[in-house]
């Protein structure tokens with residue numbers, strides 16, 4: 346590996362991975378390729394912007410000509426794909442962009458990568474492909490039962506990665522991460538959304554009874570996990586990057602409020618998300634054998650995260666304008682109004 350294309354590197358987890366790779370491997374060239382959608386943010390990359398082994402290219406992974414040109418210009422030998430539309434609620438409002446990026450985009454990246462002679466292709470996927478897990482823990486060979494348009498589009502992209510491995514012998518690996526949290530996460534996802542809303546004493550719209558379970562993983566552990574799989578994963582294999590840290594949403598919410606010293610009366614139970622998966626839970630046995638060790642437990646991770654949003658209002662206040670407010674209105678206005686009536 347010498348010239349690594351990191352797609353979606355201006356997003357939440359992708360930017361943590363770029364920072365990690367630029368600092369850990371000075372002899373690699375890290376080329377970040379990102380469309381800069383509403384979720385892409387150059388502020389996420391400020392820490393590395395002056396580093397010699399880092400470059401940025403703006404582009405869409407579904408733009409064949411631009412992908413082709415970028416692979417050639419930077420003599421790319423390795424691709425790590427984080428690029429995706431990533432928010433379940435937005436996929437319910439409009440699945441279109443999810444098919445464009447998470448299915449078609451992944452196919453174009455694979456296809457151009459193969460033609461260009463790229464070696465390793467590491468694809469970042471999600472535990473949501475397994476669907477709702479009533480009990481037990483998902484293992485890598487479990488069947489896919491995605492329930493949201495987001496999860497289905499991620500499953501589609503991942504299956505195309507598998508096909509390129511089996512059919513064309515492409516050197517692919519896949520990671521399936523669990524719910525990730527930490528600094529620089531777009532404030533539409535549960536933890537940064539509730540943290541930044543609570544800082545402003547705004548209501549926290551908790552879906553349904555709040556007893557849904559998610560398995561939380563700190564972002565730097567996720568980034569290191571992708572590094573481990575990229576370097577040590579076996580071609581054709583998928584690896585669960587599990588937090589092995591299951592929590593009820595209501596408990597995560599109360600924890601955020603207690604760190605901020607805000608009252609629990611901010612919590613509003615609102616009508617549930619359509620098709621809402623009750624529980625995700627995976628085991629990380631397989632990737633542990635490659636040497637992955639998490640450095641953050643939930644106590645340390647959530648404290649560090651909430652503190653970061655408290656100290657970095659410059660980062661999130663300018664996001665919570667314009668398009669963000671449109672989405673907020675569409676997603677929450679009616680829900681919060683009906684919560685007030687109940």
Ligand code: NAD
Pocket residue numbers: 352353354355356357358359378379380381382383384385386404405406407426427428429430431432445446450469470471472499521522523524525526531
């Ligand atoms: P994010 O939404 O913060 O960032 C996505 C990035 O991809 C943005 O920078 C965006 O501009 C870019 N992008 C979107 N469409 C693009 C396109 N067509 N071409 C090029 N760039 C494009 O997402 P994230 O939370 O950092 O997630 C990164 C990856 O990890 C995704 O593939 C997601 O499915 C996966 N994942 C996320 C979580 C989580 O909890 N956030 C958990 C498991 C897996």
Ligand code: TYD
Pocket residue numbers: 433434524533534535536538550551552553557558559594618
């Ligand atoms: P989210 O961060 O959107 O991640 P995912 O849907 O990929 O798991 O949501 C995490 C959990 O929090 C999920 O069970 C939905 C719930 N949730 C709420 O209750 N209210 C909200 O406003 C949001 C964004 C999420």
